Amino acid sequence: MYDFLVVGAGFAGSVLAERLADAGKKVLIVDKRNHIGGNAYDFYNEHGILVHKYGPHIFHTNSEKVFHYLSRFTEWRQYEHRVLASVDGQLLPMPINATTINKFFGVNLNHDQVESFLAQRRNSFDRITNSQEVILAKVGTELYEKFFRGYTKKQWDLYPEQLDASVCARIPIRTNADDRYFTDIYQVMPAQGYTKMFERMLNHPNISVLLQTDYKKIQEEVRFNELIYTGPIDEYFDYVRGPLPYRSLRFDFETHEVSTYQPVATINYPNSYDFTRVTEFKYLTGQTHARTTIVKEFPTANGDPYYPIPTPENAEAYERYKAEIGKYDAVHFAGRLGTYRYYNMDQVVAQSLTLFNNLMSR
Numbered sequence: 488m489y490d491f492l493v494v495g496a497g498f499a500g501s502v503l504a505e506r507l508a509d510a511g512k513k514v515l516i517v518d519k520r521n522h523i524g525g526n527a528y529d530f531y532n533e534h535g536i537l538v539h540k541y542g543p544h545i546f547h548t549n550s551e552k553v554f555h556y557l558s559r560f561t562e563w564r565q566y567e568h569r570v571l572a573s574v575d576g577q578l579l580p581m582p583i584n585a586t587t588i589n590k591f592f593g594v595n596l597n598h599d600q601v602e603s604f605l606a607q608r609r610n611s612f613d614r615i616t617n618s619q620e621v622i623l624a625k626v627g628t629e630l631y632e633k634f635f636r637g638y639t640k641k642q643w644d645l646y647p648e649q650l651d652a653s654v655c656a657r658i659p660i661r662t663n664a665d666d667r668y669f670t671d672i673y674q675v676m677p678a679q680g681y682t683k684m685f686e687r688m689l690n691h692p693n694i695s696v697l698l699q700t701d702y703k704k705i706q707e708e709v710r711f712n713e714l715i716y717t718g719p720i721d722e723y724f725d726y727v728r729g730p731l732p733y734r735s736l737r738f739d740f741e742t743h744e745v746s747t748y749q750p751v752a753t754i755n756y757p758n759s760y761d762f763t764r765v766t767e768f769k770y771l772t773g774q775t776h777a778r779t780t781i782v783k784e785f786p787t788a789n790g791d792p793y794y795p796i797p798t799p800e801n802a803e804a805y806e807r808y809k810a811e812i813g814k815y816d817a818v819h820f821a822g823r824l825g826t827y828r829y830y831n832m833d834q835v836v837a838q839s840l841t842l843f844n845n846l847m848s849r
């Protein structure tokens with residue numbers, strides 16, 4: 488008899504399982520995959536290189552609470568991510584900064600001059616309603632066309648004007664020369680990898696782990712009081728309110744007989760090829776090895792659900808499922824798929840810690 492059955496052993500499920508076990512609850516956590524860690528799962532490939540099975544995962548947060556909580560289960564290595572975009576035969580910093588603007592337009596402007604240069608190019612809107620307007624209002628047409636339009640179309644199979652403003656609002660534009668991809672206070676990677684961190688989280692006498700198990704197949708056999716569900720919410724309700732759209736990816740891994748493949752961790756290809764970006768794992772992990780493994784990401788409509796697609800229509804469709812949730816006191820939804828939110832790892836951890844507090848204060 489378990490107090491909680493937790494579905495999904497990614498960040499959402501593992502944080503909740505760990506917190507509940509620590510509070511004395513008996514927890515069974517199940518995942519249909521053959522490993523823990525969800526989409527953050529990493530492993531050593533056949534060449535001995537640490538890779539992320541579901542695409543590159545870079546940890547960054549401004550939340551001291553999230554950082555300190557996870558620090559119980561891992562040591563960290565400092566890591567600042569850097570990205571270049573391949574545009575018109577040049578490799579230019581992303582997010583767009585003063586270097587990008589100088590090289591792209593063939594000028595030599597300082598910080599203040601970049602500011603007024605952009606001010607002349609910006610489009611103005613009374614009200615920003617979508618991702619296209621977000622970018623046009625920040626940088627104007629030329630940069631929008633070369634750096635954002637094609638990338639967004641490949642990534643989402645939607646043009647920026649079809650996507651919520653929140654999607655492109657995540658991407659900063661800088662007038663200085665800061666070429667870091669993130670500016671969060673904590674920019675770190677788990678020193679022994681994500682999977683090791685998950686192993687430590689779930690290594691608790693009150694937690695049982697069951698892999699390669701779809702919870703629907705065992706829910707009649709297992710006795711439990713409450714359910715925490717971190718899979719796709721529409722699947723939980725057998726799609727009664729219609730399927731929620733997700734975007735998926737195909738990952739092509741390549742190992743090369745060189746110690747370094749490209750000049751930075753990630754290169755974006757906004758206007759060429761079918762893949763969006765190429766990432767070289769050794770930058771992220773700090774591993775030293777004579778060979779190197781890269782991954783190319785090909786966005787697709789079919790496959791594992793990775794990204795909830797943030798459009799106004801889909802937000803409405805999710806609201807229809809949310810109305811269902813209220814009917815069940817003993818079922819709690821968490822995580823990227825359980826709450827249909829385009830959340831980063833740290834946001835999922837914060838959301839799970841909040842849910843745990845709510846459960847304990849009932």
Ligand code: FAD
Nearest residue numbers: 495497498499518519525526542545702718822823831832
């Ligand atoms: P998941 O990790 O998806 O875990 C859900 C688990 O539930 C899965 O393991 C699934 O198998 C299991 N499950 C589903 N249904 C069932 C069922 N019926 N029975 C049993 N098990 C089930 N975030 C960052 O902060 N930084 C990044 O750099 C970053 N990069 C990313 C790159 C890619 C390509 C992707 C796709 C995401 C990235 N993210 C990144 C986001 C990050 O992956 C998520 O925030 C995080 O993994 C979400 O955790 P979760 O527990 O909600 O979901």
